[in-house]
Amino acid sequence: MSKKVAIIGAGIAGIATAIRLAVKGWSVEVFEANAYAGGKLSSFEQEGYRFDAGPSLFTLPHLVDELFALAGKSPRDYFQYERLPVICHYFWEDGTRLQAHAQVEDFAQEVAQVLGEPASHIIHFLKDSAFKYEVLDGLFLQDSLHKISTWTSAKALKGYINLPRLGIFGTMNQANAKQFQHPKLVQLFNRYATYNGSDPYQTPATLNIIPHLEYNLGAFFPKKGMVDITNTLVSLAESLGVSFHYQMPVEEIITGEKKVKGIRVKGQVLPFDLVVSNMDVTHTYRKLLPQAHHPNRLLNQPKSSSGVIFYWGMNKTFPSLDLHNIFFSDNYREEFRVMFEEKSLYHDPTVYINITSKYKPDDAPAGCENWFVLVNAPANEGQDWDTLIANLRKNVWQKLARILGEDVQAYCETEAILDPRSIELKTSSAQGALYGNSSNNRYAAFLRHANFSKNFSNLYFVGGSVHPGGGIPLALSSAKITANMIS
Numbered sequence: 001m002s003k004k005v006a007i008i009g010a011g012i013a014g015i016a017t018a019i020r021l022a023v024k025g026w027s028v029e030v031f032e033a034n035a036y037a038g039g040k041l042s043s044f045e046q047e048g049y050r051f052d053a054g055p056s057l058f059t060l061p062h063l064v065d066e067l068f069a070l071a072g073k074s075p076r077d078y079f080q081y082e083r084l085p086v087i088c089h090y091f092w093e094d095g096t097r098l099q100a101h102a103q104v105e106d107f108a109q110e111v112a113q114v115l116g117e118p119a120s121h122i123i124h125f126l127k128d129s130a131f132k133y134e135v136l137d138g139l140f141l142q143d144s145l146h147k148i149s150t151w152t153s154a155k156a157l158k159g160y161i162n163l164p165r166l167g168i169f170g171t172m173n174q175a176n177a178k179q180f181q182h183p184k185l186v187q188l189f190n191r192y193a194t195y196n197g198s199d200p201y202q203t204p205a206t207l208n209i210i211p212h213l214e215y216n217l218g219a220f221f222p223k224k225g226m227v228d229i230t231n232t233l234v235s236l237a238e239s240l241g242v243s244f245h246y247q248m249p250v251e252e253i254i255t256g257e258k259k260v261k262g263i264r265v266k267g268q269v270l271p272f273d274l275v276v277s278n279m280d281v282t283h284t285y286r287k288l289l290p291q292a293h294h295p296n297r298l299l300n301q302p303k304s305s306s307g308v309i310f311y312w313g314m315n316k317t318f319p320s321l322d323l324h325n326i327f328f329s330d331n332y333r334e335e336f337r338v339m340f341e342e343k344s345l346y347h348d349p350t351v352y353i354n355i356t357s358k359y360k361p362d363d364a365p366a367g368c369e370n371w372f373v374l375v376n377a378p379a380n381e382g383q384d385w386d387t388l389i390a391n392l393r394k395n396v397w398q399k400l401a402r403i404l405g406e407d408v409q410a411y412c413e414t415e416a417i418l419d420p421r422s423i424e425l426k427t428s429s430a431q432g433a434l435y436g437n438s439s440n441n442r443y444a445a446f447l448r449h450a451n452f453s454k455n456f457s458n459l460y461f462v463g464g465s466v467h468p469g470g471g472i473p474l475a476l477s478s479a480k481i482t483a484n485m486i487s
């Protein structure tokens with residue numbers, strides 16, 4: 001008879017782990033607190049508009065494809081996506097506009113034309129980004145950082161040899177200011193720190209690997225929206241025999257001597273041979289393992305940024321906007337200082353707008369657009385969010401009106417809001433952080449929890465709060481690393 005594994009949480013990492021373990025012959029049951037799968041990667045509808053609730057940018061799609069291949073299925077029969085010709089439209093208050101073309105040469109030419117920055121600077125930067133990624137992918141992203149074998153491998157040796165080129169010793173902003181002449185370009189590439197909830201003025205330049213994903217490997221859009229990643233993977237898991245139990249919050253992990261014995265759900269103890277938690281690791285310890293030893297140094301690390309998201313149904317189309325749009329703050333450094341030091345929202349925030357109806361018109365009524373408007377925000381520490389959000393809404397409307405030259409607020413006919421409090425409530429992420437612990441220092445990779453428990457030999461952890469980190473690609477990598485450790 002197959003051995004039984006319980007997975008706590010049907011986030012993208014929990015689903016991917018379920019698929020990988022089912023393929024290995026385990027009998028898999030997933031317990032999810034919500035009535036739906038996907039955690040942050042879910043969607044909802046309101047007054048004729050469909051919104052992807054969380055992630056909007058899709059990179060490294062092969063990490064999804066390989067789950068289908070693992071199950072002996074052809075990914076394209078189930079899951080379709082397209083590569084974006086333009087990655088992002090950038091806007092500044094002084095009227096500067098820039099299109100980040102997916103073709104590196106086109107982007108470099110555009111930057112040369114608009115900002116006067118030599119095209120070679122972009123080409124060189126993205127080559128270096130590719131190099132960093134190649135070295136770090138082998139070292140950090142494919143294996144557990146917490147096993148000796150990782151540190152004695154040939155991949156690690158390549159990392160040691162190239163240490164000075166990995167950007168560990170300076171900040172992202174320092175590296176970008178050296179690389180580029182134009183402050184707007186420094187700002188543009190500093191933005192990539194936010195992809196794992198960090199501050200470019202503190203995070204190491206190592207994170208300059210991130211632009212490689214978008215420019216060299218591509219940014220993509222799933223044809224049925226981001227939520228299709230969740231939907232198709234749940235169907236794949238079910239076809240492999242995985243059972244999903246919704247509205248079943250796990251209340252406790254039952255422990256024995258150096259092993260876990262199962263879980264408690266709705267007061268009932270259910271025995272399992274193995275438990276994998278996709279719940280945020282801080283809450284896994286504090287809520288489900290109250291009696292166990294807690295690795296407090298890791299759990300108490302400062303958290304990554306969170307976000308305030310306005311979902312606006314707009315009864316007009318805006319031809320100057322695309323799928324991904326950024327409206328930059330005039331004082332980026334101050335914006336991050338206010339977010340990470342004051343734990344508040346800056347009065348002139350950088351605003352990100354994602355409009356899936358540009359690619360998937362049925363996401364909004366005819367002649368309308370579904371705006372997902374995100375402003376990076378500090379993790380929840382009990383701030384007066386209602387006041388902060390009211391001010392933010394006003395500031396965002398004013399900023400968009402200044403830059404787009406029209407009163408955009410007048411076209412908004414429906415609104416929903418997600419904020420650090422509701423992110424924590426809906427997904428159990430500690431303090432509503434989007435990416436677990438922050439990466440605002442060079443040791444951050446070592447200050448994330450391992451994918452396994454040191455105290456219980458049959459307890460594992462996956463997802464954005466543990467190694468290797470947050471974001472869809474890393475959450476999927478964590479599932480791979482963990483499943484590879486389980487025989």
Ligand SMILES: Cc1cc2nc3c(=O)[nH]c(=O)nc-3n(C[C@H](O)[C@H](O)[C@H](O)COP(=O)(O)OP(=O)(O)OC[C@H]3O[C@@H](n4cnc5c(N)ncnc54)[C@H](O)[C@@H]3O)c2cc1C
Pocket residue numbers: 008009010011012013014031032033034037038039040041053054055056057058248249250251278279280307309374423426427428429434435462463464465470471472473475
């Ligand atoms: C607004 C927003 C924008 C983002 N943008 C991007 C982006 O553009 N690109 C990108 O790659 N990433 C983005 N991210 C990050 C990305 O969404 C996450 O890193 C990733 O989805 C995390 O997946 P996960 O499986 O680790 O966890 P989660 O999605 O947090 O899922 C955890 C699941 O566990 C369940 N759970 C928790 N506790 C229990 C319990 N006790 N019992 C049962 N179930 C439980 C929760 O209900 C939830 O379903 C964004 C996130 C947000 C919120």
